[in-house]
Amino acid sequence: MTELPDRARRAFRDHDAFAPEEATxxxxxxxxxxxxxxxxxSKAAEGGRIEFSVTVRVPMLDEVTEDDVAPIVEEGWYETFERRVASIGGGIFGGEQEPEPSVKxxxxxxxxxxxxxATFEDIDPRRGVNDAAAVVDFVEGTFVQGVIxxxxxxxxxxxxxxxxxxTGGSDGVEP
Known part of the structure; x- marks a missing residue:
């Protein structure tokens, strides 16, 4: 593997969803x-492709509630989250990516x-960066779907x- 091409760095720099981590x-x-x-x-891959390894960390349910969440409830929430994340794809990617996400x-x-x-490769760095942003958005949306x-x-x-x-114009109705 070689150094990340400048075209990939430019694609990240031009995208409003990302900022470089200075130490890397x-x-x-x-x-x-x-x-x-x-x-x-991100790193250079074979054949001029770029490998994108996306990691998104979301809090476990009990970490973001004032109340205690029963272990059985959190276990069910986690299993549902894991199944929903596994369905990533289905038209959210601009390329032909078929990442198999893992949840831990x-x-x-x-x-x-x-x-x-989730890890995938693309020859087009702009499309790859857009797809990386789509993974982040998908995980965030999946988390929000699971709010009980x-x-x-x-x-x-x-x-x-x-x-x-x-954004939806709601009058502040509580969940």
Missing amino acids: DGERFVAVSTPFDATVD ETTFAGDRVAAVS PGYDYTEPVTGILSKARQ
């Missing part, structure tokens, strides 16, 4: 379009998270729901 010499980019921790590691419960920055990872009514949520869930209500 332009090999890793941070998603600035989501409140979740989301990064894309882990600890990140002291919090329990579900870490979603009846709990008092904390950030970032309250911010996401508030933004969605504002």
Whole structure:
């Protein structure tokens, strides 16, 4: 493998969803379009292609509620989240990517998270960067789909729901 081509760095730099992570010499980019921790590691692959490795970390349900979430509820939430994320694809990609995402419960920055990872390659760096952003958006949307009514949520869930209500023109009806 060789150094990441400048055309890939430009594609990330030109995209409003990402910013370079300074300590990585332009090999890793941070998603600035989501409140979740989301990064894309990129490197040159064979045949002029670029490999994009997307990781999105979303909090486990109990981490973003004021209330305690029963273990059986969180287990069901996690299993549902995992199944929904596995269906990534279905027209969200501009290229012919067929990533097989994995979901793993882990600890990140002291919090329990579900870490979603998906890797794909593309010859067109702009399309690849757009597809990386689509993965981040898909994971965020999948997380929001799984928000269970009846709990008092904390950030970032309250911010996401508030933004969605504002965008949708809602009058502030609570979830």
